[in-house]
Amino acid sequence: MSDLASRLAALRRQAGVRAPEPAPTARAPAAPVPNRPDLALLRRMAGVRERIAQPRSPLRAATRDVPGEEIASGLRYLERRFQVTDAPAEFDLTFARLTTARREHLLHFDTETTGLAGGTGTRAFMIGAADWHDGGLRVRQLYMTTMAAETAMLRAFTGWIDADTVLVSYNGKSYDAPLLATRYRLARMPNPLHGLIHVDLLHPMRRRFRQVWENCRMQTAERKLLRIVREDDLPGSEAPRAWLTYLRGGASTDLVRVAEHNLQDVRSLSGLLVEAHGWAESDATSPAGYEK
């Protein structure tokens, strides 16, 4: 309270009962002593407006184990490989109004973020990417267990990309790529995605199935085209909470489920691209053959 009192005393002098001169402005040679308002007072005043009463989740005696290998302080790395035999060596991208791409150049990626608010305050805490490697599908994932690991994560992701990389995503042109561009900018690092060819599957899916499906979300496409139904999937909207819970010292249970969800997303991306590649041949027939 004494700080606040001195602050008020200063105010009193400033506004002073008819100070001889116009009240000193904020530029006035303020005392160099840091001037701290009373915390309790601030809380109370802020409370009138917001009545923030978010109950904190009680800390349960739950696991804090996180999967993967720590490749830099606070940055963990996961890698899984899957045998897939039917991927073409050269993908026909006419469905996306592009020409072709070689299989080894494709990078299917997806991020998990702290929210949807947009702007400089939203960050990716996990990046997953699938590519064709050694005749199979390789899925690599990076995620942060501390905020400070962001730079290391961005640097590691840069290492996965070169000038020939063709990006594949679902709504990544409007969401993941701009978000990463912002994060690279804030970290003062060059944006490795800049200038690359980017196949965003959302738009071709919409063009083709808007009239057919109830919606064109990724999980709908996955179910209709790849016959994949997820079990015990953590909805994407739960991801921010799951990561924050872990970051604040809570259980890692849901964070592990986010990693599973992200893994499935990038696997499905690769499957959907194979499907879309096939459209070039089957375009003579109508898409009515698909399950409605």
Place this chain on the structure above:
Amino acid sequence: MAAYLKALRADESDTVLASHHDGRTLAHRLTDKYGDRVCSAFTVFGREGSFAPLPGDLPPSLASALTARGIERLYSHQQEAWEAARAGRHVLVATPTASGKTLCYTMPVLSSVLEAGAKALYLFPTKALAQDQVSELLDINRAGDLGVKAFTFDGDTPGDARQAIRLHGDVVVSNPDMLHQAILPHHTKWAQFFENLRYVVIDEIHTYRGVFGSHLANVLRRLKRICAFYGVTPQFVLCSATIGNATEHAQALIEDDVVTVSRSGAPSGDKHVLLWNPPVVNPDLGLRASARSQTNLIARVAIKAKMKTLVFAQSRLMVEVLTKYLKDVFDHDTRKPARIRAYRGGYLPTERRDVERQMRAGTVDGIVSTSALELGVDIGSLDAVVLNGYPGSIAATWQRFGRAGRRQQPSLGVLVATSAPLDQYLMRHPAFLTEASPEHARIQPDQPLILLDHIRCAAFELPFLAGDRFGPDDAEAYLQVLAEAEVLHQEGERWEWIADSYPANAVSLRSVADGNFVVVDRTEGRQTIIAEVDYSAAALTLYEGAIHMIQSVPYQVERLDWEGRKAYCTRTHVDYYTDAIDYTKLKELECFDGRNAGEGSARHGEVHVVRRVSGYKKIRYYTHENIGYGPVNLPDQELHSTAVWWQLPQTVLDAAFRSRQHALDGFLGAAYALHTAAIVAVMAEPRDLQKAVGSGDGGWSAQVDAGGRGQIRAPDGGLALPDALERFLPTVYLYDNFPGGVGLSEPLFQRAPELLNHAAATIRGCECKAGCPGCVGPVLAADEGREETPRALALRVLTLLGASA
């Protein structure tokens, strides 16, 4: 219109007019003819122009563009501003209205664009001013084929254009709200713009005062923080109308030194000013003719004398009524283009642009406006300005008068007094207007709640590091509160944004609610939008039954869809207009803290402010008789805010005052004095911190009526007498006029004894007899002879509350 009325009015005005007049001759003729109405007449002398050649270091292409636009030399202040800007200084230009302030920043900005590919950000308080500015820049650009790209960036800018503006805009013209909500929180998308940002131009800085100004100062702190991230330190060029402390205000906003350019080199003619009090029409009751009738008379005479005339009215309704009266005289032939136009907020942008264009082209002879034309909207030059009522501040009065005066020609300015006590006071004491210094603009950017808001937004834009300052203070206490609210996460030395929210959207720089109402014309099956009305004005102008006028054409509101923000109306032909009856009352919700104050108490806490429109009056044109009432059923305008309040127990009042009416008058006077003291104490604007007198239990509320006496409004909206009340617990409230409060009233509670002493000292030291705008509020002449004067009553209330005698 009745023929006899027409004849009557024509008679009165035609006698004055000879043929062609200028400001000087018309002022003399009016004074000769209506000497008893002119309380004071004086002349503000003009000055010779002072010129300088175009600077030698001006880029040649810009110099030829200016020459092509007819600018072959500069006014001396423009040259001064140029030199200061080129020397790398922050510049404040504080010369009068219409002195060519724009060129003071256009030259350095365009030079830096042409010479170095630099970028500039312009901030204007309104979209209309921003659009004006861009069209002017485009004109210069075209004249010199400069290749400079200037764009507006505001809420109306379509999404696909925004990307191009961010990448290619050399001059981006926006407003503080957009900078706060759209640019800074997305600064990475503006990276190229920020990396090359050289100038930030802020025009009309006198409008950024009080809470709005405090917000802007913090937005500028955030802007500077972002600029530092991109390694630039832009220069500020600021412009202000005449206020008492332009330099201090500019320095408070940008927290740095400025070079002030205040001596105008632009030539100006003499300005002849009349203070005009309407004649007494009923000597027994002391009733005067209406200000409206006199404004109408003066405007009519001036227009007939071929002077381009601008009338300022205090409300949108009065704009329409005065427009109608002038149109009845000048625009009865509907086949000809309109000579009289109205201009105000609430018109569609296209309508406003159209009026501006016609004013500039000189095809309109008379324009009736609200304060909307007080700012620098370009409407060309005028010969006469008539103010229908005192605008409320000395600065605004001169700002409005400043609209008249083309080059060396003499111009006319008339202030017509209403019956309001303040206006009448001015007529008795003209020196108040001519000798007092214009008002000071005050801001308090370090007010804790405002700081908390902006530190929240700043943390979203860039993380804070331990020890980082925001403004003069270490931000840590605020960061801690934000971390507790789980919007920030502290890790080591860093505080990072972590919440899934966009904080700038929750912080409004202005105390206006969102959600414009559209007015839809349904006449003969049409579905045309004819107006947009902002939320705050909707309840007062769009209730069912209201006559809503646009360019004085009446429409009747048939249905108001409050939730859908739509009002449906049809064209009508009635001979009346409508005026809403509204009142405000307060109720205590929660008391945070309290203590004794003399024989009463002072408290601080949360209050519920209700503004209710209870009905409307129908008022006939010309006679202004009240021809009926209508009920209004609208949701109350509610505000939860924080307040400080004082009250005295009934027994104390009974012992100290002869009657409850005396006590009530004392409370109203004390409220006035406390409000004035409080505004100075927390550097607020009167509109940000409001005063109210009402019952401590939220029952009744009290206002000063037209006769200068306290008047009590019962909970049902009707009038009540103090003696008829069961409980009489008058209370003075000072409350933050912002949803949730902005923290103005809390320090007032801490400093309550000092405020009381200050208020009492002001009253005691005042040289007036019974009361005046400087102490307890203006009083009517009749009160000056009262046995117990309003100032004595107010002083008694303050003393009972503990003010030292």
